[in-house]
Amino acid sequence: HLVSMKRHERIHTGAKPHLCSRCGKSFKRLDTLKTHEQIHIRQKLYHCAQCGKSFKRLDTLKTHEQIHIRQKLYHCAQCGKSLKRLDTLKAHERIHTGEIPYHCA
Template structure:
């Protein structure tokens, strides 16, 4: 029964005592507590002094915020975005709707 509840039913009965966020299992809760509430943030941005848990998070921040790196291109209008999810959202909400309206889909 525990397997069914944990894997197949979206029951989140493990509650974080710090922020009340809920999780399916204790392992996920403990990981959350470790990285969100107890984590040492050893990676500091030289530009704005914001701190990060990992070097990859710091690098992503630096590229997006300080270097204004936009690697994701809308093939319809040429607009660029920091993340693929932002590019997809733009297409779904703007260019994709225009194409459907104009009968190009």
């Protein structure tokens, strides 16, 4: 019952002997510290250098980074405009030829 007594004494002394190694916050009870540590585990540790978006897992970040690599792969030969999709480029190129890509119903 010594553990129970020590825990009870902390109520009166305000002692918080359980310290979080990640942020330095202290707690009276070990179980409260363990619950707190889950916050750090859930934090997103991997950040995209291009846009700053954060991810919990490295593989998810790597998949996300492909968006930036694939972005604007298609370039108009006439004006140099960059577009993400080939079909959008084809529609854009019609501006230069005078062809109307859409017809009114």
